[in-house]
Amino acid sequence: MFFASCTNEELVPYEPDGPVLNQGRVVFNVNTGKSMVYTRVSKEDEQAIHSLGVFIVKPDGNLAEGVTRFYEAKNLIDKKLAVSIPTDIMETPGVKAYLVANGPDKAQCDGVKTEQEVLGMVATTNPQEVSTKGIPMACGTISLNFTGGIATVDANMKRVMSTLYATVIKSKGVFVGSDDFTFKVHGISGKEGYCFKDECKDTGVDQVWNPTSKTPGEEVSLGYFYQSKGFQVEVVSKSTGQSRTVEISPEKAQVRNKKYILKIHPKPVSEGKGEFKVTVEDWAQEDPDVYFEKLSIKKDLPADKFEIQNDGIRLLTNNYHETDFGSPKDWFVLKEGSKIVEVKLEGTMDEQKRGVNLNDKGIVCATPELNQTELSGKIIVTVEDKNGIITHEDYIIHIEPTCLWWNNNYSWKEGHSSCKPIDGVFVFVGADITGKEDSFYIASKIFCKSDLYRVAKLEVMEPSGTMQPNGILHDIKGTPISVADAAFDFRFDDTIDNAHIYYVLKCKAEGIYYGYVKGTLKKHSDGSVVTQVLKVCFKPAETKEN
Numbered sequence: 134m135f136f137a138s139c140t141n142e143e144l145v146p147y148e149p150d151g152p153v154l155n156q157g158r159v160v161f162n163v164n165t166g167k168s169m170v171y172t173r174v175s176k177e178d179e180q181a182i183h184s185l186g187v188f189i190v191k192p193d194g195n196l197a198e199g200v201t202r203f204y205e206a207k208n209l210i211d212k213k214l215a216v217s218i219p220t221d222i223m224e225t226p227g228v229k230a231y232l233v234a235n236g237p238d239k240a241q242c243d244g245v246k247t248e249q250e251v252l253g254m255v256a257t258t259n260p261q262e263v264s265t266k267g268i269p270m271a272c273g274t275i276s277l278n279f280t281g282g283i284a285t286v287d288a289n290m291k292r293v294m295s296t297l298y299a300t301v302i303k304s305k306g307v308f309v310g311s312d313d314f315t316f317k318v319h320g321i322s323g324k325e326g327y328c329f330k331d332e333c334k335d336t337g338v339d340q341v342w343n344p345t346s347k348t349p350g351e352e353v354s355l356g357y358f359y360q361s362k363g364f365q366v367e368v369v370s371k372s373t374g375q376s377r378t379v380e381i382s383p384e385k386a387q388v389r390n391k392k393y394i395l396k397i398h399p400k401p402v403s404e405g406k407g408e409f410k411v412t413v414e415d416w417a418q419e420d421p422d423v424y425f426e427k428l429s430i431k432k433d434l435p436a437d438k439f440e441i442q443n444d445g446i447r448l449l450t451n452n453y454h455e456t457d458f459g460s461p462k463d464w465f466v467l468k469e470g471s472k473i474v475e476v477k478l479e480g481t482m483d484e485q486k487r488g489v490n491l492n493d494k495g496i497v498c499a500t501p502e503l504n505q506t507e508l509s510g511k512i513i514v515t516v517e518d519k520n521g522i523i524t525h526e527d528y529i530i531h532i533e534p535t536c537l538w539w540n541n542n543y544s545w546k547e548g549h550s551s552c553k554p555i556d557g558v559f560v561f562v563g564a565d566i567t568g569k570e571d572s573f574y575i576a577s578k579i580f581c582k583s584d585l586y587r588v589a590k591l592e593v594m595e596p597s598g599t600m601q602p603n604g605i606l607h608d609i610k611g612t613p614i615s616v617a618d619a620a621f622d623f624r625f626d627d628t629i630d631n632a633h634i635y636y637v638l639k640c641k642a643e644g645i646y647y648g649y650v651k652g653t654l655k656k657h658s659d660g661s662v663v664t665q666v667l668k669v670c671f672k673p674a675e676t677k678e679n
Contacts, residue, residue, distance in 0.1 A: 159277060161187070161214045161232065161288040165270065182206055182234050183267040186242040187216055189277070192227035194248045203239035213285075218277075228277040232288050233328050235267035254328045256293045260357040268357070269293040271328040293326045294357045295391035297366070302398050303350035309372070309399055310347040316355055316395070317341050317367040326359030331388045333360040352394070361386040365525075366395060380515075380523035428514060428526045429466040439464075445529030446512075448489055450499040451536070454557075454649055454668040458489070458497040461512060470519025480510025481530055488532050501557030501668075503535035505583075536583040537652045537665040543579050549674035558647075559667065561638075563674030568602065568639035570622075579634070586654035586663065591625035591634060594649035594666055602637045606646040606671075614646070623650045623669065643673040 165180040185204040189197040196202075199219045208214060222228055236256050237245075245251055256269030270290035277286070297318070299311050320337035327333075344353040363383035369376040381393065430441055438458055440447035446464070450456045462473040476495065482488035488504040491497055513527045539554035550563035559579070565571065573579055582588060593604030595613075602622035606614050619640040625633075640646065652665045 158215050158217045159230070160285040161216065161230075161275075162285060163209065163212050163214055163232070163234075164287060164289045165212075165234075181267045182209055182212075182270075184235060184238070185209070185214060186233040186237050187214070188231045188233075188242075188245060188248075188251045189216075189218065189222065190229050190231065190248045190251070191222070191225065196246055196248070196251070197222045197228070202242040202245075203237075214288075223277075230275040230277055230286075230288075231329070232272045232275075232290065234270040234290055236269045236271070236293075236328060252329045255325045256328055256359070257325045260294065260323050263294075263357060269326070269328065273329050292390045293328055294359060295389065295393070296357050297355040297393050297395070298352055299344060299355055299368075299395040299397065300352040301349045302396050304398075307349050307399050310349055310351065311344040311353045311397070312347050313371050313399075314397060315341060315343055315369045315371060317369065318355075318364060319367070320361060320364040322359045322361040323357075324359065326389065331360060333362050333383075333387045335359070335361070337361050337364060355395075360389060363387075368395065368397065370399075378525040380525060382517075382521050382523055384521060428516070428528075430464060430528070431466055434464060442531070445531065447531040447533060448497075448499075449533060450489065450503055451533065451663060451665045453499075454666050455501055456499040458499075460495050461491075461497055461514065462495070465514065467516070468518065471516055473514055474517045474523070475515035477513040478510060478530070479513065481508060481532055482510075483508060489530070503538060503557075504532055505538070506534050508532035508534075534583070535665060536586050536654050536663055537588065537667065538581055539667060540578050540581045557668065558670050560670045560672060562672045564636075564638050564671050566638050566640040566643060566671075568637055570635055570637045572633040572635045574633055580667070582654065585658070586656055588625065588652060589655045589662070590653040591623055592651055592653075593621065593623055594651040602639050604648055606640075606648045609645050609647070611647075618642075619644075619646055621646070621648050621669075621671070623648070638671055640671075645673075646671045 163182060163185070165182065183206050185208070187200070187202055187204065189200045191197055197219070200216065200222070204214060231248075231251050233251075233254060235258065237254065245254075252273075254271075258266050258269050270292050272288045272290045275286055275288060297316075299314070299316060301307065301309060301311050301313070318340040321340055322333060322335040322337045323340075324335045340356070342355045344355070346353045361381075361383075363381060363386045365378055365380045367376055367378045379395065385391070430446060432441075434441070437452045438449050438456060440449060448456070448458060461476045465473065467473070476491065478489070478491045478497070482490055482500065483504045483506065485502070487500050487502045488508050488510075489497060489499050508531070510530050510532070511527045512530050513525060515523060515525050517523050539557065539559045541554050544553035545551060548563075550561075552559065552561045552564075554560070580588075593602075595605040596603045597605050597616045597620075600616075602620040603616055604621045604623065605616060606619045606621055608614060619642075621639070622635070622637040624635050638646075648669050648671075650667045650669055652667060654663050654665065655661070656663070
């Protein structure tokens with residue numbers, strides 16, 4: 134668990150000090166920074182020095198003997214600590230000092246022997262105990278090159294812990310405070326942290342925080358934590374159930390002395406309830422605001438493939454076979470400097486693996502056989518902004534069910550000729566290539582359809598010219614073939630003959646050809662029209678079926 138503090142710690146960044154004069158002692162001017170916000174926990178508690186460990190290191194890497202290492206708060210006078218230094222140490226060039234506050238006790242300080250042991254020190258103060266034990270701090274590599282006299286050096290302490298805050302940005306039409314939000318933090322460390330290294334070996338824990346502030350604009354502390362191996366903060370609106378997830382990368386999360394402010398920007402009531410965006414302000418590095426608003430879907434996506442809805446995206450799989458929706462990275466509008474680093478699809482295929490999938494090239498495609506019931510899944514988009522902050526967004530994806538498909542139970546064979554559906558494609562083997570028209574009796578059920586519709590028409594999807602047949606065929610690589618070399622026709626019209634499907638294949642040479650058939654269907658209830666594209670394949674009789 135984390136101690137709920139509410140102060141904005143401003144920590145003075147460490148700057149190595151230059152050579153100083155000596156003659157018997159060094160006075161460390163201990164600087165713990167200043168507070169900018171008054172909170173439930175006093176600023177004195179957050180800056181308090183309860184104990185100090187002072188470690189003087191000789192050029193050989195060993196700690197100097199004869200120097201008191203552990204000091205209590207009473208030894209500090211006006212934030213100054215006087216430390217006696219033996220003459221032989223003062224006369225040695227290359228001596229340096231490290232300070233640790235609110236960390237090791239006297240026995241631990243006295244037990245340290247080398248610089249490497251100092252640099253490996255960890256703070257284990259429980260974040261709940263900050264008010265009584267103070268925040269662990271450290272200051273390293275202060276040069277002590279003595280030339281005589283009493284030296285005064287600045288020891289700019291750097292907090293080992295970091296902190297997380299939240300605030301609801303006050304604006305017109307916004308009436309909620311941070312109490313309307315739950316903060317679910319995943320992978321954050323409250324166990325221990327290195328005093329001098331920006332590293333982490335703790336896997337972290339999950340934490341849920343529920344602030345109580347009802348006032349928009351009030352900055353509320355969520356807690357303290359040590360260096361972490363990257364963590365996520367899921368911000369959930371209690372009133373709407375909507376959520377936003379912010380991810381702090383390992384590169385940032387492992388750095389000490391960070392203050393992250395989650396700034397929540399709810400949508401004004403007048404504009405509709407539910408939408409909000411999250412700002413992450415990385416205080417310690419004074420990064421500019423980074424806005425994590427809900428990704429906007431591009432308005433110019435192809436209308437024959439995409440339908441933008443209030444709750445997400447509807448992918449239209451009926452106008453093409455194995456519809457190519459392109460990369461999801463091209464579906465959204467991004468802020469300058471931001472990029473989509475990962476995309477996942479969930480729930481976009483049924484149990485038979487029919488629907489829409491993300492292939493190994495990062496392209497979203499419809500499967501050869503389509504889903505026969507409505508699917509509602511989601512796309513999860515991971516965005517990295519120009520400052521390396523990562524957020525996760527998700528959108529609902531609807532997959533329309535197919536209304537016409539080849540009947541997998543159908544097959545026909547006579548001599549060397551046959552036909553049957555294979556993996557969503559109707560395969561003709563040994564079809565006549567002379568241009569002679571042939572037909573299928575509709576009662577043979579070569580295709581299935583939704584009970585909501587009736588088939589009004591079947592025709593080639595890609596006609597070319599007026600001479601018959603004029604349906605464009607493709608080779609095995611998908612390259613279109615000139616209709617002068619190979620073409621087909623495929624027709625069914627319920628106003629002329631509702632008993633047969635007619636097809637024609639005319640080719641100069643036998644080979645494997647693919648074509649596309651467009652079905653037009655009318656809805657029984659209102660007469661509305663939809664289309665569905667099917668794929669056919671023609672193979673010579675001697676071609677071995679796969």
